[in-house]
Amino acid sequence: MLSVLFSLYLKMLVLYSPFFVLSCFIGLTPGHSVKERKKLAWRVALGTLIASVLLYLFGQTIFDLFGITADAFRIGAGSVLFISALGMAQGKSAVQTDNLNQDITIVPLTIPLTVGPGTIGALLVMGISQPQWDAKLLAILAIAIASATVGAVLYLSDRVERLLGQQGLQILSRLMGLFVCALAAQIIFTGVRGYLQP
Template identity: 25%
Template sequence: MNLVKPLIALLAIVNPLGIIPFFILFTESFSREQKKRTILVASISAFLVIAVSTLIGADLLHFFGISIASFQVGGGMLLLISAISMLNAKTGATKSTSDEVEEAADRASVAVVPLTIPLLTGPATISTVIIYASNTHHWWQHAVLIGYGVIIAGAAALCFMAAEPIARFLGKTGINVMTRLMGLILSALAVEMMSDGLIKLFPGLGR
């Protein structure tokens, strides 16, 4: 398994830069200490979601009798939907709805829901981790994927800590450009994931 692709895919689908406007919205009335705690809880939660998906995701598929090939096709479609939304400079439809965003803005604590789930690590992220974890053959490859969870959590924490300076520097246009770029990368990975699953399901397609 190419261990670079999972990191690229996770960075593209999580896209912490694209979540900055939501972080600013949800925490605009928070004190400095409350923001620090929100960042800490959100980053740790994101890591835990990726780590748990890596360790038991494939077992869950086996328990429900779902083949990896079928999950690759379904997960690839989910990624493609997210990628199309990102190409339109929108938070993916698989991440949150407008009603969820409005409801979250009124909550005292938003670190886990909706910042971590579904904005940072939604269904598309979980699907990606499970698919790549299912293609590993050694314990150290699982360890690398879990290590990528640390990188994702760190990237999210850094973006959130510097949210206001980044928002001022990039502006809405800059963040939209970055989101579209991540969407383009993600769409290519989604097509590759779906094609790999389809070839496993229908070997004749690979001839």
């Protein structure tokens, strides 16, 4: 059970890409005090948790509503995740630096930076792949721990920024992008295999 929880936690952590989000967080909060950044960090973590759990739990309803098969969605979601991960791996900026005086907790920090289109797709697929409630509760726990980890990384943004510098954050973001590319490829291959099997 602990190994399954840890595996799900790592998968969610790769999907959330906390160091990529951290570099965006730092870029979006240049005029914020340390106290304001810390409050913002936990609000992002809470938003990530709520959005992820809702997507995970209501995945089947969304599939039924639109008449999409799980394998077709795996291929589509994996493709979107791969494209966004490719941008991360190449070090492309994901945020606009204009209009920074607005509340950035939900948009863009929670959605689409932490819970982006690919992550949304992966959560929906994960939700329908685990119909038993004991598996669902374990996944929700993993989501909660991963969301808290994102919050902790953002909470420590000043220290991490001093420790790693912008170049170190860029390297970590690109590494996370490579891991997300691999995860996206796995989702696509699973969808293709399921679609081609009679």
